Amino acid sequence: MAVMRLGYAHVRVTDLAEAKDHYANTMGLYETLAEGNKVYYKAWDEWDHHSVVLEEGGVGLVKYGWKVQYSSDIDDIEKKAQAFGVTVERMSKGENPEIGDGIRFTTPSDHVFEVYHEATLVGTEVGTHNPDSFPRHLIGVGVPALDHSLITAEDPGQMDRFLSDVFGFYATERVQTSLDDDADIIATWMTNSTQIHQLAVLAGPQGKLHHFAFRLGDWVEVGRAADLFSMDDVPIDVGPTRHGITRGQTVYFFDPSGNRNEVFAGGYLAYPDRPMNVWTPDALGKGVFYHARELNDAFTSVLT
Structure with missing residues (x-):
């Protein structure tokens, strides 16, 4: 296995305050960082630092992050993307908060993908030691x-x-x-x-x-x-x-x-x-x- 999962979706929003109310209070996401015109969120059963990034200024997708199982998978995907005819650039740890080194490229569909292995582990809301089935005080939908x-x-x-x-x-x-x-x-x-x-x-x-x-x-x-x-x-x-x-x-x-x-x-x-x-x-x-x-x-x- 190389790509394990969709790690994060980074989207633009027209009004950050309205968007924060929706994703935090209706969807039940947890804010992990606010920095400039961006806010980072995770859901209660996710352990990495964030899975949703909101950026004020427009609408639509900025980029996706894909988490791989091993750091060597990044090199493998880079070679395969280049063989497909895609231009790949390297990204450094910290370009995305709490995300490690990786690669970035634009797909044939004109979407920006980032591939990484390292992400700061913050843990789920129920932990891993004798965990409960879900957090007692979910907010809104409480998506996991x-x-x-x-x-x-x-x-x-x-x-x-x-x-x-x-x-x-x-x-x-x-x-x-x-x-x-x-x-x-x-x-x-x-x-x-x-x-x-x-x-x-x-x-x-x-x-x-x-x-x-x-x-x-x-x-x-x-x-x-x-x-x-x-x-x-x-x-x-x-x-x-x-x-x-x-x-x-x-x-x-x-x-x-x-x-x-x-x-x-x-x-x-x-x-x-x-x-x-x-x-x-x-x-x-x-x-x-x-x-x-x-x-x-x-x-x-x-x-x-």
């Missing part, structure tokens, strides 16, 4: 962890190849123009673990963010989250509902700046030898929104 993200690219097939060749990811699900092996890829859901997807890529403009998602446990927690969004006047985009693709339970909603968030629960276990699920465009509504079986235009066109 960052889960995955979905981005757009003009050529999802190229990003599928990039993530496979450079990160060692494999596709668990795809939307293709047909069932043929050489069909064009419209969207792909990719992982390198048993997590159903760590990053998904949908056909669309270069460099855009569709959403980033937080993990929840089950349907009950997803429904409770939707109730809390209504209490806090958080604009709900879609849900609660289920995906056909990944089988996850979901609510999509927007932060105060218009960045789309998701809470996600369930989904099946992925394995490299599991046959990939393939969806065709005629079934895309069912694939994305299993109950309604209709895909509204705003869901794929509203991006930041």
Whole structure:
């Protein structure tokens, strides 16, 4: 294993005070650092220093951080990215607070990725010595962890190849123009673990963010989250509902700046030898929104 997980999502927000209220008081993230126009957060069941970075000044994605298992994985990924034709630069410890040395590059989809091994360990909110199941005083939704993200690219097939060749990811699900092996890829859901997807890529403009998602446990927690969004006047985009693709339970909603968030629960276990699920465009509504079986235009066109 090289890439273990999505370590952090760094996004822009128009109003930092409004964003802090949303991510701290509605989502229940813990602030770990405030520095200039940036605020750093972690969720209660995460042990590294941060998983979400908010930067005031606009909307959309600044970059993703990907944590690797060994420091040698950084060199390996650097070579593979260069072989793919990507220009790689080195980043030094401290360029990102509490993050060690690593590499930075722009993907074929025009998204900035950082790869690192070292992060300051701050521990979960329940510790590791006879830990409780969850913190007694959760705030808001009380999400336990960052889960995955979905981005757009003009050529999802190229990003599928990039993530496979450079990160060692494999596709668990795809939307293709047909069932043929050489069909064009419209969207792909990719992982390198048993997590159903760590990053998904949908056909669309270069460099855009569709959403980033937080993990929840089950349907009950997803429904409770939707109730809390209504209490806090958080604009709900879609849900609660289920995906056909990944089988996850979901609510999509927007932060105060218009960045789309998701809470996600369930989904099946992925394995490299599991046959990939393939969806065709005629079934895309069912694939994305299993109950309604209709895909509204705003869901794929509203991006930041």
